[in-house]
Amino acid sequence: MKKYQRLVQQIIDQIALGVWHPGDRLPSLREQVASSGMSLMTVSHAYQMLESQGVIVARPQSGYYVAPQPQARVPQPPEQIRRDEQVDINTYIFDVLQASTDASVVPFGSAFPDPRLFPLAQLNRSLANVSKYANAMSVIENLPPGNEALRHAIARRYAQQGVNVSPEEIVITAGALEALNLSLQAVTEPGDWVIVENPCFYGALQALERLRLKALSVATDAEEGIDLDALAQALNDYPVKACWLMTNAQNPLGFTLSPEKKQKLVALLSQHNVALIEDDVYSELYYGRDKPLPARAWDEQGITLHCSSFSKCLVAGFRIGWVAAGRHARRIQQLQLMSTLSTSSPMQMALVDYLATRRYDAHLRRLRRQLAERKQQAWQALRRHLPAEVRIHRSESGYFLWIELPPGLDAGELGEQALRHQISIAPGRMFSTSDTWHNFFRFNTSWAWGEREEQAAIRLAELIRQAISARTPLSA
C-alpha cells in the first residue's frame, strides 16, 4: 500500500470511528503535512482520492469537509446482471458522436485523445518515406493477415512484456473496432449470449446490436471492475459464448483490473470455455511505472482474442489496429476478406517505417506525462467550478473522468443543454442498456486546458446548478 493510500484508509477509518462527523472540517493540507510527516504531494493526492470517492468535499477558500451524507462507493446497479434479448442503443450513440465531430463544439464528450499530442511531423515523414518505396506489389504484401514487418513489430512489443504472441496469430485491422467486431463475430452466432460490463464501451453494445446478439451486462465497479461473483453467476445460468471487456483503463470508468483479478477472470472463463474478447486500446496510457499486463498473459488455454490499436496512443487517422487471435486468426481473416478485404497498404507501411525509427517509446513516455498533467488540470478546474454534490471519479490512466451528478439529475438532459452552448459531454446512457448511469457522464481531459475549456467548465457548472435548483422544489 502506497503512502497516500495509507492516509486515505486512515481518514476513512477515522470517519467510521466517529473521529470526524459529516460536515466537520478536516485538517488543512498544511496541518495534515505537519501532523503526518508526509509530503504535501502525498497528502494532496490522498485528499483528492477521498474527494473522488465522495468521502470528503472541498469548499473553495474554505477547506476540506467530511461529506454531508457519507455515501457508499459508486452505487451498484439495482441488478447485478442485466439481461437484454435485443440491444437497441445505436441511434442515441450516433447522435451524440455526430455532435463531437463539429469543430466549434468543446469536445468534452469526445472519445478521441487530442490529436495534437501525437507526433505528426514524424508520422508525416514516414508517410513521405513510404511514398518513395511503395511499389505496385505492396498491395499484395499487405493483404490479410497484414504486413509481416508490422505483425513482427507488434509481437515484439508483447514480448517486451513477457507475453508470447506469435506474428502468425496477429491480424491487422482497421483500428481496434474492426478487430473487436471481427473477434465477436468469429466466436458467436446470432442469438448467442455475450457478457459485457455495465457500464461498458458503447462499441460493444453497438456490436451486439449489429450482430443480433443477446447481452448480459454484469455490474462493474468504478475502481474494482467487474463483479466476479455476478460474472460466475451469469456463466452458470446462461449458455454464454463470449465475454467482451476492458482490462486496462476501462472506458468509461477508468479502472485497471488488478493482476489477481485478471488471473481469476481468465480462470473463470476458461473453466466455462468462454472466449474472452479483451479490448485493450488504452494499454499504453497508464500513469504508473509499469505497463499493466493484459489478461491474455494468464491465458493458458487460448480463450483470449486480444484487441488493440495505435489509434489512442500514436495516430487515429491511419486506422490501424490488430487482434492477437490465437486459433481464431484464420476465421478472422476470412471475415475480414468478406467485409473490408484488407487494411490500407500505405498506412501499414507508414507505421512500420515509424516504428523502425525507435521513437515510439519516447513518444509514449511524453504522451503519458502530458495526459496525466492534463487530467490533473481538468480535475482541478472541475473541482473548482462544479457544485460540491457532483462527484468526480478519477483514475490514474487514460484521459477520462467519470462524473456523477446528484441522484435525480439526468446527464442526457445536461448533454442536450450543454450542446446548445457548444459543449459536448458523453452521457452515461451511452454506456449501458440500463438506466443505472443516467446521472453520470464521461469527460475527456486530453485537451490543453485554456480559456475556452475554462469557460466551458464554468458554463457546465452553471447548467448543473440550474438543474439542481430546478429539482429541489420537487423533492422538497
Place this chain on the structure above:
Amino acid sequence: MKKYQRLVQQIIDQIALGVWHPGDRLPSLREQVASSGMSLMTVSHAYQMLESQGVIVARPQSGYYVAPQPQARVPQPPEQIRRDEQVDINTYIFDVLQASTDASVVPFGSAFPDPRLFPLAQLNRSLANVSKYANAMSVIENLPPGNEALRHAIARRYAQQGVNVSPEEIVITAGALEALNLSLQAVTEPGDWVIVENPCFYGALQALERLRLKALSVATDAEEGIDLDALAQALNDYPVKACWLMTNAQNPLGFTLSPEKKQKLVALLSQHNVALIEDDVYSELYYGRDKPLPARAWDEQGITLHCSSFSKCLVAGFRIGWVAAGRHARRIQQLQLMSTLSTSSPMQMALVDYLATRRYDAHLRRLRRQLAERKQQAWQALRRHLPAEVRIHRSESGYFLWIELPPGLDAGELGEQALRHQISIAPGRMFSTSDTWHNFFRFNTSWAWGEREEQAAIRLAELIRQAISARTPLSA
C-alpha cells in the same frame, strides 16, 4: 447494329438455313474480307464473337469451322431461380483467394488488375503531398461520411454522366466491398430473402453468408445478363428485400446490361419496392466509346444504393470506395461507425490530391486501352493453346474471360492441379451456390503477356487435354 455484329448475325442465319453444316470449313478471314467488303478488323472481330459464342471453332494452321454440334448459347442453369436458405461458400473461396496472394503463382485466378497498370509515381507524389499538409485535425475532417472534397469530386464524376448524385448522400468506405456490405445490411434483417445473379461476384454470396440472409440466385446469361422473367417471378413469389447485382462488366461473366434492360430492371424493382444494391466497380473499364450508365440513372424512386471504388481502376491498396446511398446514407454511416469507425484519413486526402491533378481521365484512357490489348493478347494465346472444345466467353470490358470446359470436366479439379504447377484460376463454383458452373472458370487477362504467362497457358492446356482424355473412356 455495328458492322461486325451484322456479319455475326449473317453467319448465324446462314448456319440456321443450312448454308453451312456442322464441321464445314468457313471462308477464311481473307476470303471473307474479299467477299464482304468489310475490313480485316471487322471480319476478325466477328469471327472472334462467333467463336466465343461457340458457333464456330478455330483450328490452328487450318481455319475456321462450324462447331461440330452447334450448341445453344451458354447453357442456362437447370433452374431459373435457385433458392438457398443458408449460404455456405466462404471456406472454399477463402482457400482459392489465399493461393492468389503467393507471388510465385501465375495469378490467372486473381480478382485484382495488374497493379503495374496504375499511376504509382503520381499516387506516391500525392501521398508525399499529404504528408506536408496533414494536420492534427485531419482525422476529424475525414470521419464518416468522409472527406468533403472527395465526396464532391465523386459527385462531379456522376454529374459528367448526367447522373445527379448529391455529395451529401455519398459515404466513403474501405473499398467497394465495405460499401456493398454496409448497403446490404442497411436494407435487410437476418433471414430476409435477397436476389443475386447466378453466377455472381462471390463477395455477394459471402455477404449473404455473413449476414445470415437467404439467397435467390436468378439465372444470368453471359451476354444478356439477368433473366428478367425469372427475376419477376422471384419478386412475385418471395418477400424479397434487396437485389445485389452488377450492371456493367459483370464479374465473372463480363456482360454490360443494355440501357433498356437497366431501365426495365429498375422499373421492376421499384414496382416491388425492393432495394437495388448496384455493384459498379468496373464502370470505368469499358472498351467502347462511352462510359455505360449505372442503373441508378433510371431510378426515380430512390431504390438504388450505387457502390463503386477506385480499387479496380486507380489504386487497390488505398482501400477507398463509396456508396451513393440516397436516403440510406445516414443508416450506412451508423453501421460504419459501429464496425470500422472510418476510412483512413491520409488515404482519402491522397486521393483528393491526385484527383486535383486532373490526370485521372488520361490515366483511365490509357488503362482501358492497355486492358483491351492485354485481353486480346491473352485471348489469342489461349485460343492457340487450349483444345477446340474449350469455349472462351469474351466481353469488351474489364479484364476477365469466362472459360467453359467441355461438359463433365471440373474446373475446381483443374484449379487444384494447376496450383501444383504454380498457376491459379478462379473456378466457377466460387460464383454460385449451384453446380451449374463447375466446368467454368474465370481467367484474369490484365497481366502483361510474357514467357511466364505463355508457358502457364501451355501447361493449363495440357492439364485440360489430360482431363479430357481421362474422361473419354468413361463416357464412351
